[in-house]
Amino acid sequence: MAVLIILAIYAVFIITFSIISFFIIYHLTHYTVDSEFKIVMLVFFVLVSAGLFLSNLALFFSTNWNEIITKLLSPNL
Amino acid sequence: MKLFQSYHFSGQKEGEQIILVVRRHWFNIFENMFTIFVMIFLLVGSYLFLPLLFPAFTETPFNGLFLFLENLFALITWIFFFLLWIDYYFDVWIITNKRVVNVEQKGLFNREVSELELERIQDITTDVKGVIPTFLNYGDVYVQTAGKTERFDFADVPDPYGIKDIIMNLQKAKHLEENNELGEVIREEIHHNDA
Numbered sequence: 001m002a003v004l005i006i007l008a009i010y011a012v013f014i015i016t017f018s019i020i021s022f023f024i025i026y027h028l029t030h031y032t033v034d035s036e037f038k039i040v041m042l043v044f045f046v047l048v049s050a051g052l053f054l055s056n057l058a059l060f061f062s063t064n065w066n067e068i069i070t071k072l073l074s075p076n077l
Numbered sequence: 078m079k080l081f082q083s084y085h086f087s088g089q090k091e092g093e094q095i096i097l098v099v100r101r102h103w104f105n106i107f108e109n110m111f112t113i114f115v116m117i118f119l120l121v122g123s124y125l126f127l128p129l130l131f132p133a134f135t136e137t138p139f140n141g142l143f144l145f146l147e148n149l150f151a152l153i154t155w156i157f158f159f160l161l162w163i164d165y166y167f168d169v170w171i172i173t174n175k176r177v178v179n180v181e182q183k184g185l186f187n188r189e190v191s192e193l194e195l196e197r198i199q200d201i202t203t204d205v206k207g208v209i210p211t212f213l214n215y216g217d218v219y220v221q222t223a224g225k226t227e228r229f230d231f232a233d234v235p236d237p238y239g240i241k242d243i244i245m246n247l248q249k250a251k252h253l254e255e256n257n258e259l260g261e262v263i264r265e266e267i268h269h270n271d272a
Contacts, residue, residue: 034084
């Protein structure tokens, strides 16, 4: 149950992150005055965001949440 | 204007040349970025020192949790940085040979674009207040139009006196151009009447 709650909270975070990233990319593509700098900013944002996002997903799913919760709730911790 | 050849803004008219693109002074973004510096400091500090304070973070399964939380914090810092950057970078004043365009960006979902024809400008005032603005040469430029209430504020822009001069020179050039056109029309009319 606790793992499901963590997963739900994480899903909300991921959705929020995706929406904000979408709007940042939208602003960069539509409103940048300097077309040369637009490409630099876009590449920079997309690469770093994708790197951080994918590593975050990998770390989340590689974490043993059941064991962590069990240990945290254990009185012998 | 060779410098702004790669620049283009939505609503740019045919033959309209960008003379200057003005953003807030770098010191302004530096102030706003202070939160980001604190976040980076916390990120690095916690990565280096938390495992020393809590050795459990170096053991399974808490080391995975520790790395995940560090990465999550880095992701939040990154997005927050870009939100501040967008607020700074898209808050822009574009001075062209025909008008002044003010784009005001507040966050992601509040964007206001207003423009002012050079002919309508009546008065330009500069205001440099404080030690740091005087030292770094940045301040406000107020452009008053013919209308009583309408006023353009260039807040915290670098070299306000230079910007004022540029707008005034453009305005003079515009008036001269209009006078020449009018003179041409009158000359043609006189010539036509004489004939």
